[in-house]
Amino acid sequence: MDKRKTEVRELWAEGIPVKEIIKRTGTLRQTIWRWTRDLPEPETRVKLTRRTPKQETQREAARALYSNGSSLDKVSVQLDVSKPTVYGWIKDLVAKNPNRENNQGRRYKVNDEFFKDPNVINSYWAGLLAGDGNVINGVIRLSLKDRELIDGFKAVTKFAGKVREYKAPRGGQMYSVAISSSQWVKNLQQFNVVPNKSHTLSPPDLEHPLNLAYLKGLYDADGCLTHNTKGLSVWKVSGTRMTCEWVRDIATKLVPEHHANVNVNRNTTHDFTLVGSRAVKMLKALHAIKTPELSRKWPTEIL
Known part of the structure; x- marks a missing residue:
C-alpha cells in the first residue's frame, strides 16, 4: 500500500x-x-x-x-x-x-476561545461535558434532561444555535446542543474531553479550585445524592476507574477519615460513594464553588 x-x-x-x-x-x-x-x-x-x-x-x-x-x-x-x-x-x-472549513461551514456562532484558558467556569462545563457530552467528527454535543442548564451553557459560550428537543429512549424529555468548533476540540484536550472517552476518561491536571469546579460539573452529569435504608445521605459519582480514584483522592483531603472504596458495576463502570456526614460535607464543599449547578442535585434543605 x-x-x-x-x-x-x-x-x-x-x-x-x-x-x-x-x-x-x-x-x-x-x-x-x-x-x-x-x-x-x-x-x-x-x-x-x-x-x-x-x-x-x-x-x-x-x-x-x-x-x-x-x-x-x-x-x-x-x-x-x-x-x-x-x-x-x-x-x-x-x-x-x-480546521478552517469546520468553523467556516457552521451555521451558528460560538465563542471559540471559551475553553482556551482553564478557569472555574469553563472547568465546571468541561466536567459536565466529560459526563454528558461527546466529541464526534469535530462536533461537541451536550445532552441533558434539564433545559435550565442547556440554556446556561448557550449563554456563557455565546452559542447562537438552536436547542434540539427529543424524547429519551427510556422516556422523558431531553435537550441537546451541537457545536462545531475546531478550537474547542483542541482546547478540551487539556480537560481530557476527547472522542471515545466513555471507557478511557482520565482526570485533568487542574489546580485547586479548578479541580473542584470540574468535579462539580462531573457530579451534575454523572452523580447523585440519595439516602440508604438507614436514612443516611449517600453522595455518589460514576465514571472510569481512574476518574473515581481521582475523586477519592480529593475526598480524602476535603472530608478525611472515610473508608469508601471504588466499586465496579455490572457494566464495568465504577462508582465512588460517601455516606452520612461526609456525603453532606462533600456536597457543601462543592456547592461553595461559584459555578452554575443543576438545582435538583443540590437540595436546599441540606445546604
Whole structure:
C-alpha cells in the first residue's frame, strides 16, 4: 500500500492526468484525491486537463476568494460552480489549514476561545461535558434532561444555535446542543474531553479550585445524592476507574477519615460513594464553588 501511494503521489507531482494514474496503478479516483490532497496542483496538469479559458479564470478567482477568507460554500455560490469542482481547484489551500472549513461551514456562532484558558467556569462545563457530552467528527454535543442548564451553557459560550428537543429512549424529555468548533476540540484536550472517552476518561491536571469546579460539573452529569435504608445521605459519582480514584483522592483531603472504596458495576463502570456526614460535607464543599449547578442535585434543605 505504501509503495502504491508513493507511486501515485510521484505521478501526480509529475502532472500525469488522473485517468492515466488510474490506468497505471489501479487506484480508485477517490483514493487518488485523498492521497494527494496535500500536494499543490502541477502547472503541467493545467494543459493536460484542457481547461477552457473560462474555467481557468474561475479557478484563479476561486483560489483568490478562498485565500482572502471566503469559505468553500461561499466561493461555490459566488462563482456558480459545484463544490467538488471548487474543492479540486483549492484543495492544496484547504490542506494547509484543515480546521478552517469546520468553523467556516457552521451555521451558528460560538465563542471559540471559551475553553482556551482553564478557569472555574469553563472547568465546571468541561466536567459536565466529560459526563454528558461527546466529541464526534469535530462536533461537541451536550445532552441533558434539564433545559435550565442547556440554556446556561448557550449563554456563557455565546452559542447562537438552536436547542434540539427529543424524547429519551427510556422516556422523558431531553435537550441537546451541537457545536462545531475546531478550537474547542483542541482546547478540551487539556480537560481530557476527547472522542471515545466513555471507557478511557482520565482526570485533568487542574489546580485547586479548578479541580473542584470540574468535579462539580462531573457530579451534575454523572452523580447523585440519595439516602440508604438507614436514612443516611449517600453522595455518589460514576465514571472510569481512574476518574473515581481521582475523586477519592480529593475526598480524602476535603472530608478525611472515610473508608469508601471504588466499586465496579455490572457494566464495568465504577462508582465512588460517601455516606452520612461526609456525603453532606462533600456536597457543601462543592456547592461553595461559584459555578452554575443543576438545582435538583443540590437540595436546599441540606445546604
